[in-house]
Amino acid sequence: MGTKEKEFLTYLKEIALINQAGSLLEWDSQTGMPQASANYRAEVSSYISGLSFDKKVNQKMPEFIEFFTNHPEELSEFGQAVFKKTKEEYDLDHNIPTEKFQAYSKIVSQAHADWLAARDAQDFQVFQPTLEKIVATLREFIPLWQKDEKTPYDVLLSQYEPGMTTEILDQVFDQVRTGIMDIRKVLAEKGTEPNTEFLTRFVSKEQQKEFVTQVVTELGYDFSRGRLDDTVHPFMLDLNRKDARITTRWDEHDFAMATFGVIHEAGHGMYEQNIDEKYDYTPLSGGTSMGIHESQSLFNEIIIGSNREFWKKQFPLLQKITGDTFKDVDYNTFYNGLKKTQASLVRVEADTLTYPLHIIIRYEIEKMLFNGDLEVSDLPKVWNDKYQEYLGVQPENDFEGVLQDVHWSGGSFGYFPSYALGYMYAAQLFHAMSKEIDVDSVLASDDYSPIRKWLTKNIHQYGSSRKPNQLILDATGEALNPQYLLDYMKNVYYKVYQISE
Amino acid sequence: MGTKEKEFLTYLKEIALINQAGSLLEWDSQTGMPQASANYRAEVSSYISGLSFDKKVNQKMPEFIEFFTNHPEELSEFGQAVFKKTKEEYDLDHNIPTEKFQAYSKIVSQAHADWLAARDAQDFQVFQPTLEKIVATLREFIPLWQKDEKTPYDVLLSQYEPGMTTEILDQVFDQVRTGIMDIRKVLAEKGTEPNTEFLTRFVSKEQQKEFVTQVVTELGYDFSRGRLDDTVHPFMLDLNRKDARITTRWDEHDFAMATFGVIHEAGHGMYEQNIDEKYDYTPLSGGTSMGIHESQSLFNEIIIGSNREFWKKQFPLLQKITGDTFKDVDYNTFYNGLKKTQASLVRVEADTLTYPLHIIIRYEIEKMLFNGDLEVSDLPKVWNDKYQEYLGVQPENDFEGVLQDVHWSGGSFGYFPSYALGYMYAAQLFHAMSKEIDVDSVLASDDYSPIRKWLTKNIHQYGSSRKPNQLILDATGEALNPQYLLDYMKNVYYKVYQISE
Structure with missing residues (x-):
């Protein structure tokens, strides 16, 4: 050198x-x-x-x-x-x-x-002046950032997902929205709703923590190179590959929230913990894009977290830790209850089927804010209208509406689509992984490491040295294809709602 | 400007x-x-x-x-x-x-x-090579730091306590050592040992935390501008006057340790929290010296923490929080038990009477290391010998001996004398405060603020804008005088050991 x-x-x-x-x-x-x-x-x-x-x-x-x-x-x-x-x-x-x-x-x-x-x-008005400053500054920065992106919002988008455009997303999101709407229609018309009464039973913070700590350790999150803290809005933040911290919030009458939350953040942490050491102290040392990052957290949350074998093994552990709390709940009831889908107001509490609709709402609003003539002061109204249109629900106040996410306060416009991309990437990676690994058998076993290793081999190790589209192409043999997500969702939810095709 | x-x-x-x-x-x-x-x-x-x-x-x-x-x-x-x-x-x-x-x-x-x-x-040998590097570097730095200090160790000393010299300390420590030895002799010969059986009763970390959090809040530590965390070696660390954090360690069979520990660190925190805002972002913004800093933590720990009225009010709170644990213990037994004195191996667990002897040992060792020909490899031996000589006890291993303090790992040679100075300053400040405030009545009341305000007026507010000797002179009307400490100790311990003069 x-x-x-x-x-x-x-x-x-x-x-x-x-x-x-x-x-x-x-x-x-x-x-x-x-x-x-x-x-x-x-x-x-x-x-x-x-x-x-x-x-x-x-x-x-x-x-x-x-x-x-x-x-x-x-x-x-x-x-x-x-x-x-x-x-x-x-x-x-x-x-x-x-x-x-x-x-x-x-x-x-x-x-x-x-x-x-x-x-x-x-x-929202308490936050509005600050948010106006943030948006004004971003509008000022966009022309300074702009290279060959076609619209102002594309400039923001490409900072989180290099190569991603509104042109692609408009099309992909259209397919996803239609697909999810279709599944929801079938479930509503022909499905049998699972029982979810047990989901609100009291599980202490300590019990939840004991359970989920054990689960994510099995999945491959290394606590000697991380930690778990309480926060208002859950996140993973890494200082370096040996210090990738995760956070969560707890609700003692909704154990599923922190359970899936921690499983999600652990996926982010595992990505950072397994990047090749050689990239330390260079710009290649972190995850390559927010979309790929979300693919790792969502692989944990929606692929593993929707897997029947996974819960067949983990439910008895939860039962053991919680004493008599779930004594009367059988495995099938438990699993089906976890996977109930229902339109809701808060993104981070949304089920895995309706979740992408929350993202599409934010995408459309952000696009209007930077490519259209939407002003910050209009956000609560357009937010509430879109929730009515896509999910049939309306927030009662800004706390459960437009103020629910931390992202805009951090200036992270253009970030939200990453979550939906992560969903699609995760399903596509799962499809590819399944050709090499019998995922059900692994999740039924005491050794989950083959899954983590496959992800490290195909994704983690590269850090930012490869672009998202290249990683996905190399790992799965094709470019982004939302159909894998729709197929996966259909498969999971039709079973839960007892629909035979 | x-x-x-x-x-x-x-x-x-x-x-x-x-x-x-x-x-x-x-x-x-x-x-x-x-x-x-x-x-x-x-x-x-x-x-x-x-x-x-x-x-x-x-x-x-x-x-x-x-x-x-x-x-x-x-x-x-x-x-x-x-x-x-x-x-x-x-x-x-x-x-x-x-x-x-x-x-x-x-x-x-x-x-x-x-x-x-x-x-x-x-x-100790695991740590020795690192400590040798630290000592070697300090020996190299000393001539570069030296102004008019007479010996190498004076150079280190004056960094923590401007104006302090080995010449003064040799004399003052001689008086303190003799004074404490004399008191110990009287207690051993004529005193009645208090019962301390209850001190090892189980008090959960949560109960301890609830109790001491309430106590230090009353004393004036502001949790909205601080926090309390767990650590190996307790400390206070401030980022700024609105973020002065304290830490402690807990032992569920020794509630007094964390209780006095947190009361101590809260004194440091209160100092930082009450420095005049105008010094923000300048070198005058922090406490003026380690000795003055310790005077504030030790005012909390040994002046307030040895006060009968204070415990008359706080013991019922502890009883309430701990259920039946101390139901059979009366106030006098409780107070006297807290103040039992006994030679011990670990400084931070030492009682208030023997504590200064731990400091004098460290002072003498550090002086030998920088002014004499002591080498790092000799530390365990000289440590153990001095504990035998001054306290009549010998560590069984380096963990409870020479490895017990964090300071040397941080290069903080010259820091330890600050603790003894803090003791002396605290007693001297108490003597001066008592002329203006009836401290017993305040500590018997529900409003402790007159004490905190007196300290803010005389010490806290100035930050580093006044030197230690000037602060003490202005606040008490005289220079450092160790007799106040000896008188105070004699007063406290003669009563506990039921000695009539």
């Missing part, structure tokens, strides 16, 4: 180190930071992210970019991969002035507290 | 912001960080502290130092105070090359994990 490449990697390592400090500040502000110190934290977070940003686009970076663009032969093969990704990020960001970026980080850092305050007040 | 002063304060704010990130990294590494990631954390912490260090001695700092040294008239009165402190720190550190400092931070950051590993193994 040449001197210049070493110097380049050292410089990138400094950025990675600053980012790790920034990640911890973020984790802490969403888990245990004393709320009174939110203003101080906003100052720190924005300063630290500004330091990182400044190094990514200024200081020695322009020189590195110019040098290696003109002298690619000075880079090893590894260095070339690192440089490619670095340059992509540089090209994206270097038009944004550091002061503007820092001011934006400060707004975003403070916004979390404003969002919480608005939730407490159940009133 | 002039342009140049504004620029200077902005620069100092950047340092403060980096330090807050560094503090969070430190807090996290001692509370919940996955241990597997210790190496990664060492890289981050050393890089972040290097960033701060570099700003403190390089970049624009030399220019500011030169400019304001030659143009003091360009500074407001506030700016002058800030500049004075900044220059002191600059003069101290600017001879240390940043790379050396960064390398040292990395050793220290990693050392915590090595110390933990040695404790697990109960074997």
